[in-house]
Amino acid sequence: MKAPIGFEGRSVQLPGHICLFYKSEDELRRRQAAFLRFAVDGKREGIVLMGGTGIAETLYRYLEVDLGVDLSTRRDAGMIALAHGDVDVDEQLENVIRPIEAMIEGGAKLVRLVGRVQWGGPDYAASEDVVWYESKLNDRIAGLPVVLVCAYDIFELPGEALILGGLHSHPQLLCGTFSDRNTLVESTKRHLQLRMAEFPWLTEVDSSGGG
Amino acid sequence: MDERQLAATAVESLRAGVAVLDRDGAIRWVNDAWHRAVANVPLLSGATIGTRLADVTRGKGTAIGGTIAGAITSVVEGAVPYFEMECPADGGRVTVRLSVTEQREQRGAVVMCAEPGGAFVSQPIVLHVDAAQLAERLTPRERDVLVRLADGLDNRSIAKDLGVEYSTVRGYVRSLIEKLGARSRVDVVGIAYRTGLVRRTEVEA
Numbered sequence: 001m002k003a004p005i006g007f008e009g010r011s012v013q014l015p016g017h018i019c020l021f022y023k024s025e026d027e028l029r030r031r032q033a034a035f036l037r038f039a040v041d042g043k044r045e046g047i048v049l050m051g052g053t054g055i056a057e058t059l060y061r062y063l064e065v066d067l068g069v070d071l072s073t074r075r076d077a078g079m080i081a082l083a084h085g086d087v088d089v090d091e092q093l094e095n096v097i098r099p100i101e102a103m104i105e106g107g108a109k110l111v112r113l114v115g116r117v118q119w120g121g122p123d124y125a126a127s128e129d130v131v132w133y134e135s136k137l138n139d140r141i142a143g144l145p146v147v148l149v150c151a152y153d154i155f156e157l158p159g160e161a162l163i164l165g166g167l168h169s170h171p172q173l174l175c176g177t178f179s180d181r182n183t184l185v186e187s188t189k190r191h192l193q194l195r196m197a198e199f200p201w202l203t204e205v206d207s208s209g210g211g
Numbered sequence: 212m213d214e215r216q217l218a219a220t221a222v223e224s225l226r227a228g229v230a231v232l233d234r235d236g237a238i239r240w241v242n243d244a245w246h247r248a249v250a251n252v253p254l255l256s257g258a259t260i261g262t263r264l265a266d267v268t269r270g271k272g273t274a275i276g277g278t279i280a281g282a283i284t285s286v287v288e289g290a291v292p293y294f295e296m297e298c299p300a301d302g303g304r305v306t307v308r309l310s311v312t313e314q315r316e317q318r319g320a321v322v323m324c325a326e327p328g329g330a331f332v333s334q335p336i337v338l339h340v341d342a343a344q345l346a347e348r349l350t351p352r353e354r355d356v357l358v359r360l361a362d363g364l365d366n367r368s369i370a371k372d373l374g375v376e377y378s379t380v381r382g383y384v385r386s387l388i389e390k391l392g393a394r395s396r397v398d399v400v401g402i403a404y405r406t407g408l409v410r411r412t413e414v415e416a
Contacts, residue, residue: 094367120290128395129396135363136363188363
């Protein structure tokens, strides 16, 4: 089964986990509106908006304004959910998975998620845990009718976030005019062993340095 | 050699006052030179073991005290890795250099106060912790959870694997973070790899 993503007529195989590299707030809004318009138009699709403190609420307001619709009825019906980050990354993971599973149990044929990735900051997982979370999502959505779009601001986020969180964790990539399967994606276990546990800030440093 | 002795050894040649802060920013260890620094630097007066250093400097009611408090908090919380500034001492006649550095193995910070011209480290000090000591701190169940964390499992999967409640696993993970002095879930795995608590061959397919 495939689902359209609102980009050049492209669709992705379910479950989808797309890394969106974006350059501006306007681009994020445009991409989100195009991707979620299908869910707003369709009666059997759910929407999850995710981010750190206040981010999901902002994405929700963007969506209402950009599509020119009042989504409160759908939200009250449980088909739109706002999910939040957590300093405990496993809680953050559950915050995302729980509403997806609830919507599917409630009859949703497809759930679309837009998440805005943070790197540091309060009420959000530690940077290295964000990478684990992104990688782990692939395992948790296996077999589910979902498409997740994780938005990475290429001007705001550091290279580690773009490479480890974006390139090595998402089976699909969307950037500018490019959209394709990502051959750099790695399994969580491999990712954890080869990349995450050797993050620069997690490795030992020489304590003898002076000056 | 325990972590305090290691910290003392690391800065022995610096002749700087050193305080080690825990994850709450409270002072849990100081060297002898720290007492001299505190006596000499008004901003640090009252900064003894058990006090929260940021509260002490903020309590002076000065702009520089507030700045230092903010910097200490930022380092302790992991927002920035390092902070260094000069502040007045000895009645304003001289300045001293104050450095706040993150502890990478254990969340918290190392604060150093050195007189002008004194040697100074500009890199984070790592307080090494012996693997055997770490292992002794863990219960068998915590070690079970640790191996599965290193395997990349989430709490729900670990709970299913061990036949326990999700909330129980969450408790074990929090305990591991605390006991290993880690800042995060992945940091726990990193420490486990580096100290040999978990060997990479155990998590390879």
